[in-house]
Amino acid sequence: MIDIGATIFLELQETKGEETKTINLRCRLVDKTTKSFVIDYPINQETNKPNFFFDGTQFRAWFIGKDEAMYAFDTEITGRKKGNIPMLLLKDPGREKYLRIQRRNYVRVDTSTDAAVHTIHGDFQPFTTVTLDLSGGGCAILIPPEQKLPGTGELNLYMVLHMQSGKIEYVKTRCKIIRVFKPIESARERASLQFLEIDERERQKIIKYCFERQLALKRKK
Numbered sequence: 501m502i503d504i505g506a507t508i509f510l511e512l513q514e515t516k517g518e519e520t521k522t523i524n525l526r527c528r529l530v531d532k533t534t535k536s537f538v539i540d541y542p543i544n545q546e547t548n549k550p551n552f553f554f555d556g557t558q559f560r561a562w563f564i565g566k567d568e569a570m571y572a573f574d575t576e577i578t579g580r581k582k583g584n585i586p587m588l589l590l591k592d593p594g595r596e597k598y599l600r601i602q603r604r605n606y607v608r609v610d611t612s613t614d615a616a617v618h619t620i621h622g623d624f625q626p627f628t629t630v631t632l633d634l635s636g637g638g639c640a641i642l643i644p645p646e647q648k649l650p651g652t653g654e655l656n657l658y659m660v661l662h663m664q665s666g667k668i669e670y671v672k673t674r675c676k677i678i679r680v681f682k683p684i685e686s687a688r689e690r691a692s693l694q695f696l697e698i699d700e701r702e703r704q705k706i707i708k709y710c711f712e713r714q715l716a717l718k719r720k721k
Contacts, residue, residue, distance in 0.1 A: 506529050511524055522664055558574065572715060616628050617656075635710060641691050655677065673697065
């Protein structure tokens with residue numbers, strides 16, 4: 501389900517006084533046992549430095565499986581392991597406790613995020629808009645009134661992602677225009693875009709954002 505060397509993402513709720521903050525971390529799967537994930541020390545994604553935790557510290561964890569679906573579960577640190585690098589033991593609650601988010605290659609969620617669209621070949625005027633949905637492979641955007649967008653071609657897209665932690669991520673990607681359409685005659689035009697050239701770190705930001713949105717919706721239900 502998950503390969504050695506894969507990334508596991510961790511979320512920790514830290515409360516100081518009346519304020520609760522979500523700390524986002526990432527770690528690497530070094531080894532597995534029947535009851536534990538053996539990981540290296542988690543890296544704080546905001547400071548890019550390792551964090552140190554006591555046994556019993558609880559997290560919400562998630563990873564992308566071999567089938568490209570996302571799996572989330574509650575876990576805690578159960579011990580430490582000596583080796584060439586410092587390692588922690590992270591409780592594996594078992595597959596029956598995993599929350600499988602979606603089977604598709606990329607989770608697509610309905611979400612309205614600020615976006616800016618820029619031309620590559622000078623065939624339209626740049627404009628700002630919002631997304632209608634988003635995934636790690638592409639998105640749909642609204643086209644403002646009076647704005648023209650060709651039905652084919654490529655463009656540069658800039659997006660602003662507001663993460664659950666409060667951090668704001670900025671993503672740039674080159675996109676292919678799949679189609680420009682109206683769902684009904686009276687609606688505004690929209691465009692379906694496929695990400696062509698995107699740094700994998702940027703894609704991970706989008707996947708993480710989509711995962712947070714999907715998980716929040718499931719929790720509400």
